[in-house]
Amino acid sequence: MKVTLLGTGAADGWPNAFCRCTSCADARRLRDFRAQTAALVDDGLMLDFGPDVMSSAVRQGVSLADVRHVLITHAHADHLAPQSLLFRSWVEGAGDLELIGPADALDACRPWVGPDAAVRFTPVVAGESLRVGEYDVRVLPAQHKVFRDGDAVLYDVTGADGTRLLWATDTGVWPSDWFDRLEGAAFDAVFLEETFGDRGELSAGHLGLDGFGAMVERMRGVGAIVDATEIVAVHLGHHNPPIGELRRRLRTLRARPGRDGEVLAMGEPVGHRIFITGGARSGKSRYAEGLLGGVDDVVYVAAGGPRTGDPDWDRRVEAHRDRRPASWTTVEDTDVAGILRSARRPVLVDCLGTWLTARIDHHNAWENVELDAVRAEVDDLLNAWRTCTxxxxxxxxxxxxxxVPATASGRMFRDELGRLNAAVAELADEVVLMVAGQPLAVR
Structure with a gap:
């Protein structure tokens, strides 16, 4: 299954448009904006359908024309915008549509559907299983309600390729006996709400960081979450700490915050890739190291390989080593592609500029500008970057x-590194530009 996150924010998004808190200010500074949480599966199945969905899809270049089924968790306004059905009806030949969800949520939709519209309603309750197009769907209970117990649900979805996801928003912490329903599920991906950060007491029907951690650990205990499961925090609100701190705290649970617009190709051996670029002394390395600050077992790749006879370089290397955790493994090697292919723990590559320099040196390409061999290595690196697990x-x-560099070799290096950066960024899940020590989220 391919899952496109059209939104990862709480009901009020993140940042909240009316708020000046530290978390909202940081999100604005990074231009890291989150719409209300919803997802599109394989272009044809929607998971929730709130008022932000249409504009989010347009901004992300995603078409909803092929959507034939919508799984609605509940009738709260950020998860269900029934007026969207009217706008869809304005498109000639829009096709059939099945709305699946608690009866109260479907009742909210009926006034927006014309008498001749090809829209059918399938009410469900927790405990039911049904076939939805090419998907097997189990309806699960939610520790959440709109007006009455049972009027909010979660979904366990299995695709035709056998991949399986849990869509778990909105819910508070489950009672212990509910976890038996997930025994041995071994989800490929779990999308779990984390609304309130350290303010979990604000609602028993939502999760803060403590509740999120409790849910993750209980799901691990019954085999619903396994080592290969991607755990993505969604429904994120401004009661959370700033995104950098949130990312570090979730990492201790082997989880991460979702990002609007990201695509998860479930079943493919793809890890999470972050590309960081910037000028000299802009804070690139320090920021990159900070992202992995809560991880003890990291492979740090000094991608230019070993270098001797340069005291200034030795001092720089020593300064970098001193600020990295002693538990990290440092590898001085230009075979970055080989390291990525064999990696079994997180990798930090620093940096692609020194790697490219070393490869141009190796092929004696500075003067003759014969770049075929260098570009072949670039292609190999990009393939390893794309498939790293x-x-x-x-x-x-x-x-x-x-x-503009004064020499032909300088201009060649500028051009080749620019091409490499663009190609790496295109395949990255996140791209960050560092300016004067400040991270700017490019994507």
């Missing part, structure tokens, strides 16, 4: 924003 961060330099 563990979280990986790559750091690079921006060298094309200043004066």
């Amino acid at each position: 563990v979280p990986v961060i790559a750091v690079s330099n921006e060298v094309g924003s200043g004066v």
